[in-house]
Amino acid sequence: MRFSEYFLPTLRDVPKEAEIVSHRYMLRAGLVQQTSAGIYAWLPMGYKVLRKIEQIVREEQDKSGAQEVLMPTIQSADLWKKSGRYDDYGQEMLRIQDRHEREMLFGPTNEEMITEIFATHVKSYRDLPKNLYHIQWKFRDEIRPRFGVMRGREFLMKDAYSFDLTKEDAKYAYQKMFLAYLRTYKRMGLKAIPMAADTGPIGGDLSHEFIILADTGESEVFAHKDWLEKDITGQGIQYSDREGLNAYYEELTSIYAATDDKHDPSAIDASNLVTARGIEVGHIFYFGTKYSEPMNARVQDSNGDMVTVHMGSYGVGVSRLIGAIIEASHDSEGIIWPEEVAPFKIGLINLKVDDAGCREACEKIYADCQEQGIEVLYDDRDERAGTKFKDMDLIGLPWQMTIGPKGLEKGVAEVKNRKTGEKSEVSIEAAMTKLAA
Amino acid sequence: MRFSEYFLPTLRDVPKEAEIVSHRYMLRAGLVQQTSAGIYAWLPMGYKVLRKIEQIVREEQDKSGAQEVLMPTIQSADLWKKSGRYDDYGQEMLRIQDRHEREMLFGPTNEEMITEIFATHVKSYRDLPKNLYHIQWKFRDEIRPRFGVMRGREFLMKDAYSFDLTKEDAKYAYQKMFLAYLRTYKRMGLKAIPMAADTGPIGGDLSHEFIILADTGESEVFAHKDWLEKDITGQGIQYSDREGLNAYYEELTSIYAATDDKHDPSAIDASNLVTARGIEVGHIFYFGTKYSEPMNARVQDSNGDMVTVHMGSYGVGVSRLIGAIIEASHDSEGIIWPEEVAPFKIGLINLKVDDAGCREACEKIYADCQEQGIEVLYDDRDERAGTKFKDMDLIGLPWQMTIGPKGLEKGVAEVKNRKTGEKSEVSIEAAMTKLAA
Numbered sequence: 001m002r003f004s005e006y007f008l009p010t011l012r013d014v015p016k017e018a019e020i021v022s023h024r025y026m027l028r029a030g031l032v033q034q035t036s037a038g039i040y041a042w043l044p045m046g047y048k049v050l051r052k053i054e055q056i057v058r059e060e061q062d063k064s065g066a067q068e069v070l071m072p073t074i075q076s077a078d079l080w081k082k083s084g085r086y087d088d089y090g091q092e093m094l095r096i097q098d099r100h101e102r103e104m105l106f107g108p109t110n111e112e113m114i115t116e117i118f119a120t121h122v123k124s125y126r127d128l129p130k131n132l133y134h135i136q137w138k139f140r141d142e143i144r145p146r147f148g149v150m151r152g153r154e155f156l157m158k159d160a161y162s163f164d165l166t167k168e169d170a171k172y173a174y175q176k177m178f179l180a181y182l183r184t185y186k187r188m189g190l191k192a193i194p195m196a197a198d199t200g201p202i203g204g205d206l207s208h209e210f211i212i213l214a215d216t217g218e219s220e221v222f223a224h225k226d227w228l229e230k231d232i233t234g235q236g237i238q239y240s241d242r243e244g245l246n247a248y249y250e251e252l253t254s255i256y257a258a259t260d261d262k263h264d265p266s267a268i269d270a271s272n273l274v275t276a277r278g279i280e281v282g283h284i285f286y287f288g289t290k291y292s293e294p295m296n297a298r299v300q301d302s303n304g305d306m307v308t309v310h311m312g313s314y315g316v317g318v319s320r321l322i323g324a325i326i327e328a329s330h331d332s333e334g335i336i337w338p339e340e341v342a343p344f345k346i347g348l349i350n351l352k353v354d355d356a357g358c359r360e361a362c363e364k365i366y367a368d369c370q371e372q373g374i375e376v377l378y379d380d381r382d383e384r385a386g387t388k389f390k391d392m393d394l395i396g397l398p399w400q401m402t403i404g405p406k407g408l409e410k411g412v413a414e415v416k417n418r419k420t421g422e423k424s425e426v427s428i429e430a431a432m433t434k435l436a437a
Numbered sequence: 438m439r440f441s442e443y444f445l446p447t448l449r450d451v452p453k454e455a456e457i458v459s460h461r462y463m464l465r466a467g468l469v470q471q472t473s474a475g476i477y478a479w480l481p482m483g484y485k486v487l488r489k490i491e492q493i494v495r496e497e498q499d500k501s502g503a504q505e506v507l508m509p510t511i512q513s514a515d516l517w518k519k520s521g522r523y524d525d526y527g528q529e530m531l532r533i534q535d536r537h538e539r540e541m542l543f544g545p546t547n548e549e550m551i552t553e554i555f556a557t558h559v560k561s562y563r564d565l566p567k568n569l570y571h572i573q574w575k576f577r578d579e580i581r582p583r584f585g586v587m588r589g590r591e592f593l594m595k596d597a598y599s600f601d602l603t604k605e606d607a608k609y610a611y612q613k614m615f616l617a618y619l620r621t622y623k624r625m626g627l628k629a630i631p632m633a634a635d636t637g638p639i640g641g642d643l644s645h646e647f648i649i650l651a652d653t654g655e656s657e658v659f660a661h662k663d664w665l666e667k668d669i670t671g672q673g674i675q676y677s678d679r680e681g682l683n684a685y686y687e688e689l690t691s692i693y694a695a696t697d698d699k700h701d702p703s704a705i706d707a708s709n710l711v712t713a714r715g716i717e718v719g720h721i722f723y724f725g726t727k728y729s730e731p732m733n734a735r736v737q738d739s740n741g742d743m744v745t746v747h748m749g750s751y752g753v754g755v756s757r758l759i760g761a762i763i764e765a766s767h768d769s770e771g772i773i774w775p776e777e778v779a780p781f782k783i784g785l786i787n788l789k790v791d792d793a794g795c796r797e798a799c800e801k802i803y804a805d806c807q808e809q810g811i812e813v814l815y816d817d818r819d820e821r822a823g824t825k826f827k828d829m830d831l832i833g834l835p836w837q838m839t840i841g842p843k844g845l846e847k848g849v850a851e852v853k854n855r856k857t858g859e860k861s862e863v864s865i866e867a868a869m870t871k872l873a874a
Contacts, residue, residue: 007504007567009558033554035509036541041554042507044569050507067444070479070487072472072591073510073574074531074543091536094511096543099528099578104473106511106533106543117470117478121446130444132481137510137574141536154509 001344002366003379007044010391020216022326023148025335029395031322038145038153045395046322048343050156053321054135056187056340057158064180064239066131066160071113073137077103079112083294088201094139106139111202111291111313114161118309119297125165128299128309129173133160135318150218150279150323160314165301167288170310174206174286175249176239177314181210181282183233184316189338190328192281193227195257202313204287209259209280214327217277222263224256225274279324286312335396336419344377346435347397349388351404353380361403365413365428372436393418399435403428438781439803440816444481447828457653459763460585462772466832468759475582475590482832483759485780487593490758491572493624493777494595501617501676503568503597508550510574514540516549520731525638531576543576548639548728548750551598555746556734562602565736565746566610570597572755587655587716587760597751602738604725607747611643611723612686613676614751618647618719620670621753626775627765629718630664632694639750641724646696646717651764654714659700661693662711716761723749772833773856781814783872784834786825788841790817798840802850802865809873830855836872840865 009030017034018024026032031046042050058068074096080086086093094106107113114132122130135158145153162173178194185192192210199207211221234248256268259278289308292298298306317324329336339345346369350362362378369376377397379388385404392400400416407413412425415434426434446467454471455461463469468483479487495505511533517523523530531543544550551569559567572595582590599610615631622629629647636644648658671685693705696715726745729735735743754761766773776782783806787799799815806813814834816825822841829837837853844850849862852871863871 005502007506007558007569030558033557035550035554036511036513036539039509039511041509041550043554044504044506047505047507065442067481068484069444069481070484072476072478074473074476074576074591076473094533094535096531096533098531099580102473113472113478117472117480120470121444121467132444139511143536154511 001377003377004381006377008395009043010394018148020147020150020327021330022150022216022323025326025330025394026148026323029335032149038142038151040149040152040154045343049322049337049341050319052341052343053188054156054158054318057184057316057318058135060180060184060187061133061158061160064131064176066133066180068134069117069132070134070136071107071110071117073106073139074104075107075113077105079116080105083112083291085112085201092140092142094141107136108138108140109202109313109315110134110136110159111161111311112295115291115295115297115311118161118163119292119295122163122297123299125299125301125307129162129164129169131160131162131173131176133158133314147218148323149319152319155317156319158316158318162312162314163292163297163309164311165299165307165309167310170286170288170312172242172245174284174312175245177284177312178208178249179234179237179239179245181284181314181316185210185212185281186233188321188325188341190281190325191232193221193223193257193278194252195221195223195259196253196262197259197283198261199285199287202285202287203290204285204312206286208284210282211259211278212281212324212328213276214279214324215277216327217279219278219280220260221276221278222256222258222268223274223276224268224272226255226272227257228274279327280317281321281324282314282316284312284314286310330396333390334394337396337398339398342396342398344375344397346374346376346399346401347392347395348376348378349392349400349402350378350380351385351388351402353382355405357408358403358405361408361428365401365403365432368432374436401431401435438814440814441818443814445832446480447831455585457584457587457764458767459587459653459760462763462767462831463585463760466772469586475579475588477586477589477591482780486759486774486778487756489778489780490625491593491595491755494621494753494755495572497617497621497624498570498595498597501568501613503570503617505571506554506569507571507573508544508547508554510543510576511541512544512550514542516553517542520549520728522549522638529577529579531578544573545575545577546594546639546750546752547571547596548598548748549732552728552732552734552748555598555600556729556732559600559734560736562736562738562744566599566601566606568597568599568610568613570595570751584655585760586756589756592754593756595753595755599749599751600729600734600746601748602736602744602746604747607723607725607749609679609682611721611749612682614721614749615645615686616671616674616676616682618721618751618753622647622649622718623670625758625762625778627718627762628669630658630660630694630715631689632658632660632696633690633699634696634720635698636722636724639722639724640727641722641749643723645721647719648696648715649718649761649765650713651716651761652714653764654716656715656717657697658713658715659693659695659705660711660713661705661709663692663709664694665711716764717754718758718761719751719753721749721751723747767833770827771831774833774835776835779833779835781812781834783811783813783836783838784829784832785813785815786829786837786839787815787817788822788825788839790819792842794845795840795842798845798865802838802840802869805869811873838868838872
């Protein structure tokens with residue numbers, strides 16, 4: 001993409017409504033624009049990142065055996081009356097009347113609807129287990145939306161729902177998601193620590209929050225220092241390996257980790273304790289028959305008896321993750337994207353666009369990148385070098401490659417690693433080889 | 438995917454609420470499920486098709502130079518008061534009050550919002566042209582939703598918006614979309630005929646509908662017989678070739694084609710006229726400054742004067758297209774998916790799952806397909822052969838490959854082309870080579 005043609009409105013000034021760093025950088029880097037309180041439009045570069053995050057979430061769900069569906073945003077209130085949550089949900093639920101004065105709502109979550117869909121079609125234990133997920137926009141009418149996409153009103157969530165014949169099977173489904181989540185975050189360059197959590201309005205008796213550590217996190221968390229070093233993505237474990245998965249789960253959940261409200265200082269030796277700020281990026285629940293009972297989701301077991309299915313639900317805050325990634329990975333100049341979610345791998349800076357040699361060299365690099373499938377943003381604007389460097393640091397692409405008349409005389413480009421700040425002068429060929437790797 | 442594990446609830450009976458064939462087959466093939474009047478959940482196989490269609494639309498928009506954004510579903514009423522459409526829109530607009538009693542709405546289209554986003558950031562002619570699109574769920578509160586996803590209330594639309602300095606540039610933007618649309622439909626196995634249309638509530642003075650022909654189409658259309666034979670995808674024309682594009686556009690739009698309300702029998706010789714039923718699958722508009730004027734979207738031109746930008750908007754009914762494709766491509770047994778949008782390329786039928794040889798052969802084919810990236814649905818269910826054949830015809834995958842004990846003795850599989858019905862007995866190896874092509 002050429003910067004001169006891209007709809008990428010970077011801002012010099014710090015927007016005054018933005019209280020936290022991810023919000024400031026998302027506005028300044030032209031990723032999003034607020035259209036109403038707590039509601040955002042995603043501009044091209046922001047949407048590109050969001051889609052990459054969404055795709056990682058999708059791939060890891062698929063690998064775990066979950067199947068993707070898409071439920072609509074607008075739901076009938078009747079569903080929620082059946083489960084008993086219609087009144088409980090309070091003012092956070094966006095309630096709507098349609099033209100026929102039917103009570104509708106913008107879904108804040110989908111336990112009721114997926115249970116009804118399941119119950120319509122699945123009648124036999126032979127069709128179990130099932131885990132159905134969707135990645136859809138939700139609405140929660142927060143009284144005071146803030147922190148940009150971290151606590152917006154309209155937000156993108158991946159929510160999965162598992163259906164099993166027994167509690168034991170449901171626990172296996174839960175453990176699969178537990179592993180899938182840790183692998184998902186890892187691929188985004190994040191380390192999320194699972195912490196036993198309260199189940200809140202979803203209900204049930206088993207729940208974990210996934211928390212990433214960031215100095216600017218919203219809450220205080222407590223964890224054993226082992227979490228920091230350990231690889232926690234269960235390398236080599238197959239989802240089909242029920243025993244191996246269980247052993248992995250038992251091992252991880254025996255290591256201390258707790259949110260503020262669950263912390264018990266007597267449960268861990270102070271010398272092993274790490275106290276930090278955390279951001280919640282996922283939440284999983286096992287809640288048994290809480291929804292299947294009222295929604296009448298029952299299947300015939302192998303004896304011909306009708307059994308109410310056991311369920312769990314599993315959420316990842318997809319749009320929130322962008323904010324969380326920036327909170328965890330930035331410096332004073334801007335965002336530092338982990339490579340897997342970066343909107344482009346390389347920022348190509350032409351220092352002198354009115355110089356024929358610079359133009360020619362850049363055009364060749366640009367064409368080569370496209371041919372090799374390397375995503376590149378080419379700053380071909382007629383702007384001062386300082387502006388280009390500042391913009392490129394702000395938007396945080398992993399690599400910068402700068403072409404100027406002096407370097408060209410020597411046949412070299414300057415290559416900078418955004419994260420380490422390391423710069424080197426190398427031949428254009430060597431730079432291409434390095435960046436194609 | 439294994440059928441036994443897939444959430445693919447096929448139905449024997451014809452759902453009585455379904456009036457048209459695409460709706461019947463979408464329900465029977467387990468693609469969608471209605472959750473409220475005119476609102477559907479997409480089940481795994483239906484969503485797989487929807488995402489393929491969406492991806493084709495996206496790729497063709499990108500090729501034309503449009504840039505993808507995502508605007509939220511919930512909009513502020515204030516925007517629509519600015520443009521004057523808030524009162525015009527009537528009961529089809531789903532109006533909402535949030536907890537602070539602010540007037541909101543579920544967007545039926547996005548002219549206002551995108552114009553405001555544009556106007557916030559773009560101030561100079563140097564940043565033009567721009568074409569921004571998004572693929573997002575819309576809501577229109579139809580008084581009588583019907584025909585399944587063909588006229589649902591919550592539906593997925595691709596809508597693009599172009600911004601140009603002059604009317605001439607806007608026409609160029611319009612012609613790019615005109616070509617992109619014909620290429621989009623072609624890739625889905627459809628031939629859409631562009632027909633001059635009324636602009637309706639969007640406004641403006643230039644508009645085309647894109648209509649595909651299907652016996653079950655919603656309206657009568659009239660076209661020169663040349664349309665039927667002609668390749669209309671402007672082969673070889675680059676979007677950057679303004680003159681070539683214009684000549685192509687002028688040529689195509691000189692060939693007679695008209696919807697019912699625009700038809701003029703005196704304008705075409707009866708011997709050249711084809712009368713048919715049609716389904717609208719896209720609609721494009723040039724409307725000049727209708728929105729940019731009230732929303733104050735102005736840029737500085739090269740003389741330093743402020744100029745109101747010229748706009749167009751361009752819609753493709755993404756979810757509607759699934760219905761339209763089925764209307765255009767089915768038989769008495771079920772759907773016939775064009776290969777580019779088929780949920781799987783091959784349906785692999787194991788005739789005797791309790792036969793070790795059949796199981797082994799099928800598992801090998803299944804593994805080979807996955808290794809080669811060929812999408813396959815493996816019917817490994819313990820069901821009668823008749824049920825499997827019926828289901829496979831109903832869901833309409835392009836190829837069926839059947840493995841039974843008798844064939845295996847001879848070392849052959851039966852390969853059937855769903856569209857032509859042609860069957861052949863070939864060695865499994867030959868079948869794989871043929872289907873991998």
